[in-house]
Amino acid sequence: MGVSGSGKSTVAGILAGALKWDLQEGDDLHPDSNVEKMASGQPLTDADRWPWLETIADWIRAHTEAGEPGIVTCSALKRSYRDVLERGSEGRVVFVHLAGTRERISGRLNARMNHFMPSGLLDTQLSTLESIGSDEEAIVVDVGPPPAEIAATIIAELERTRGI
Ligand SMILES: Nc1ncnc2c1ncn2[C@@H]1O[C@H](COP(=O)(O)OP(=O)(O)OP(=O)(O)O)[C@@H](O)[C@H]1O
Numbered sequence: 375m376g377v378s379g380s381g382k383s384t385v386a387g388i389l390a391g392a393l394k395w396d397l398q399e400g401d402d403l404h405p406d407s408n409v410e411k412m413a414s415g416q417p418l419t420d421a422d423r424w425p426w427l428e429t430i431a432d433w434i435r436a437h438t439e440a441g442e443p444g445i446v447t448c449s450a451l452k453r454s455y456r457d458v459l460e461r462g463s464e465g466r467v468v469f470v471h472l473a474g475t476r477e478r479i480s481g482r483l484n485a486r487m488n489h490f491m492p493s494g495l496l497d498t499q500l501s502t503l504e505s506i507g508s509d510e511e512a513i514v515v516d517v518g519p520p521p522a523e524i525a526a527t528i529i530a531e532l533e534r535t536r537g538i
């Protein structure tokens with residue numbers, strides 16, 4: 375989880391390759407109307423996000439029920455969104471928040487090519503973001519280091535706390 379440009383796709387790809395876990399790109403589950411809205415520079419509303427979050431929750435539940443580990447990229451900006459994502463899989467979902475400063479992330483978004491998400495939406499993403507609560511199952515990592523280092527930190531933390 376994390377705002378646009380925090381590195382979700384990049385880090386998730388490394389994690390999935392290293393752990394050999396299924397990977398689902400949350401962006402690929404958006405209805406076209408959501409993608410068109412973001413591409414035109416408008417932030418999504420809660421109403422736009424609920425059906426998308428339910429689709430991601432279905433993916434997580436299916437993996438939980440099958441006993442298959444997996445990784446999903448999803449901004450998961452609000453606590454209420456995260457509650458939907460883990461519904462039916464409570465206690466089995468670990469949120470990994472890729473956290474960083476506006477300056478660092480906006481620099482990366484401005485340099486990124488060929489992506490529908492305009493960098494101008496970063497401020498709305500940051501103002502919507504609700505930090506992980508002390509009662510949430512989560513790992514918070516800084517996005518400063520190179521992606522491979524971030525992925526190694528996450529795996530080490532999962533090994534330490536989850537015995538993967
Ligand atoms: N740790 C890192 N160090 C340097 N560059 C990074 C790092 N992580 C990601 N990047 C670069 O920053 C940009 C944003 O990363 P990425 O597309 O993975 O973010 P994202 O969170 O998936 O974004 P979105 O939610 O908009 O899809 C990419 O160009 C990527 O190569």
Ligand SMILES: O=C(O)[C@H](O)[C@@H](O)[C@H](O)[C@H](O)CO
Pocket residue numbers: 377378379401412418423448449450451491499
């Ligand atoms: O909740 C949201 O506003 C969306 O998930 C966005 O974060 C985009 O999907 C993503 O960042 C673009 O790649």
